[in-house]
Amino acid sequence: xxxxxxxxxxxxxxxxxxxDYEVASLTQELKAEEASKRPLVGEVEPLERLSDxxxxxxxxxxxxxxxxxxxxxxxxxxxxxxxxxxxxxFSYLERLIPLPPSAAQLAxxxxxxxxxxxxxxxxxxxxYDDFYEPLRDLLLALGPDSKLPRPTATSLHASFNxxxxxxxxxxxxxxxxxxxxRANADDFTPFLFGLEDDPRFMLEGGAPTMDQFCSFHVExxxxxxxxxxxxxxxxxxSVYTRIAYLDQSGAxxxxxxxxxxENGDVKVDFVEFEGxxxxxxxxxxxxxxxxxxxxxx
Amino acid sequence: xxxxxxxxxxxxxxxxxxxxxxGITIRLVHPDSLDKFVGTFPGPQGTPYEGGTYEIEIEAxxxxxxxxxxxxxxxxxxxxxxxxxSGFICLDILKTSWSPVFTLRTCLVSLQxxxxxxxxxxxxxxxxxxxxxxxxxxxxxxxxxxxxxxAGAPSSTSPNGASESEGGEDKQGRRAAQLAGIDWGxxxxxxxxxxxxxAEMGFEPRKVVxxxxxxxxxxxxxxxVGHEAVLERLFS
Numbered sequence: 001x002x003x004x005x006x007x008x009x010x011x012x013x014x015x016x017x018x019x020d021y022e023v024a025s026l027t028q029e030l031k032a033e034e035a036s037k038r039p040l041v042g043e044v045e046p047l048e049r050l051s052d053x054x055x056x057x058x059x060x061x062x063x064x065x066x067x068x069x070x071x072x073x074x075x076x077x078x079x080x081x082x083x084x085x086x087x088x089x090f091s092y093l094e095r096l097i098p099l100p101p102s103a104a105q106l107a108x109x110x111x112x113x114x115x116x117x118x119x120x121x122x123x124x125x126x127x128y129d130d131f132y133e134p135l136r137d138l139l140l141a142l143g144p145d146s147k148l149p150r151p152t153a154t155s156l157h158a159s160f161n162x163x164x165x166x167x168x169x170x171x172x173x174x175x176x177x178x179x180x181x182r183a184n185a186d187d188f189t190p191f192l193f194g195l196e197d198d199p200r201f202m203l204e205g206g207a208p209t210m211d212q213f214c215s216f217h218v219e220x221x222x223x224x225x226x227x228x229x230x231x232x233x234x235x236x237x238s239v240y241t242r243i244a245y246l247d248q249s250g251a252x253x254x255x256x257x258x259x260x261x262e263n264g265d266v267k268v269d270f271v272e273f274e275g276x277x278x279x280x281x282x283x284x285x286x287x288x289x290x291x292x293x294x295x296x297x
Numbered sequence: 298x299x300x301x302x303x304x305x306x307x308x309x310x311x312x313x314x315x316x317x318x319x320g321i322t323i324r325l326v327h328p329d330s331l332d333k334f335v336g337t338f339p340g341p342q343g344t345p346y347e348g349g350t351y352e353i354e355i356e357a358x359x360x361x362x363x364x365x366x367x368x369x370x371x372x373x374x375x376x377x378x379x380x381x382x383s384g385f386i387c388l389d390i391l392k393t394s395w396s397p398v399f400t401l402r403t404c405l406v407s408l409q410x411x412x413x414x415x416x417x418x419x420x421x422x423x424x425x426x427x428x429x430x431x432x433x434x435x436x437x438x439x440x441x442x443x444x445x446x447x448a449g450a451p452s453s454t455s456p457n458g459a460s461e462s463e464g465g466e467d468k469q470g471r472r473a474a475q476l477a478g479i480d481w482g483x484x485x486x487x488x489x490x491x492x493x494x495x496a497e498m499g500f501e502p503r504k505v506v507x508x509x510x511x512x513x514x515x516x517x518x519x520x521x522v523g524h525e526a527v528l529e530r531l532f533s
Contacts, residue, residue: 124398124400128398130300164300167363167397171363171398174396175398216389220393221363221396
């Protein structure tokens with residue numbers, strides 16, 4: 001009986017009939033399917049919609065506190081390991097749209113000045129040029145000498161939903177991050193961490209070398225960015241970035257019972273990167289555990 | 298798709314340019330498609346694979362270079378991280394640590410260096426890994442022999458000067474065992490000439506060893522068991 005059954009696709013069989021392995025692969029399939037249904041970059045939506053998704057009082061209080069700080073909009077991004085780079089790239093370019101073309105020209109000059117680091121890091125020029133092209137073209141189109149129509153939030157949204165453009169920009173940012181980390185290895189090496197029990201780092205006492213870190217955690221596809229990658233990328237490009245951390249931290253012990261004080265007691269932590277940069281712009285990224293979106297006022 | 302093909306075409310051309318230097322070659326399986334390739338590289342020097350040429354089946358997925366190349370050894374190779382049966386490879390850069398900066402050529406170079414630095418603790422072929430960890434000498438000898446038979450490495454003038462004819466059958470027995478990837482220590486103990494004799498009848502050496510072990514066909518016991526019993530088992 002069960003042998004007839006096992007011919008069916010996993011999602012048409014009874015959950016109780018599946019082996020652990022089959023349940024695991026089904027979960028994986030569903031996750032991948034779910035992720036691929038979501039656009040790479042969504043439209044801006046009201047921030048309050050986020051409240052509908054949470055029952056947790058700490059989260060709800062934090063969302064309310066963001067709204068009081070006049071953060072009103074949210075642009076959701078697909079939740080894969082690339083979401084920090086995707087969020088960063090989108091907001092980096094979107095913030096240039098209302099600025100004078102000289103801002104994009106400056107940004108492009110900054111990127112160009114970093115290209116020698118890519119060569120130093122050992123990346124082949126003809127390989128990284130392919131990944132650089134889409135970002136360079138967008139910066140050029142936003143610059144003063146462009147003969148093309150100036151990108152708008154709508155056209156940028158379309159560009160970022162083109163898989164190839166989006167992938168290329170993300171890979172290019174990963175390469176910049178890696179090259180900057182390698183070039184400033186003395187500053188960053190003390191902060192390297194390894195995944196516990198990763199056998200590759202056992203011989204080195206658990207911490208990867210800069211080269212290993214960059215290969216496995218920066219250049220490899222779909223690897224999430226942590227504090228160190230974010231620091232390196234924002235510093236490399238001198239782009240002021242702030243991230244709102246929407247997480248469990250700061251919840252009063254025992255939760256928000258009667259008399260635990262007003263919800264206003266709970267604030268969202270904003271972490272600023274590259275705070276010395278002069279241009280303090282209005283955008284921010286919103287972090288929820290494991291995921292980044294773009295936040296708007 | 299357009300940039301995928303542009304890049305692959307460029308990679309193949311680049312590799313042809315410096316193949317005389319690197320010894321690495323790449324050719325298209327179908328002249329008008331950039332989906333499948335066959336790559337070759339020389340076995341690394343100072344390893345049992347030295348002198349051999351290794352052929353790799355390469356498949357570029359539609360999402361290349363954002364998705365990893367699929368690679369498999371066509372040439373049989375005796376190595377802890379390569380299946381001795383199917384040629385499947387256990388190498389993280391072809392899976393979770395793939396990066397879009399990797400190319401056909403750099404991946405072939407990585408496979409070449411995998412041959413010099415096995416990772417027996419993360420094996421693809423558990424049997425081979427076990428031999429690697431327990432008896433390096435035997436591992437090296439088998440790997441070298443496979444390199445000669447399958448990868449065209451020149452037969453080494455054996456270090457102790459033993460020639461083919463001297464103890465020829467014995468040597469052949471060991472070789473038959475090595476070819477089948479079985480422990481030649483066991484084959485030897487069973488009496489290599491006997492293993493060869495049955496193997497020459499066309500039975501798979503691995504099976505021959507299995508049956509001889511099962512029947513305890515060795516030394517004084519041989520006569521008692523009789524070769525008919527062995528054949529019967531082999532045919533069953």
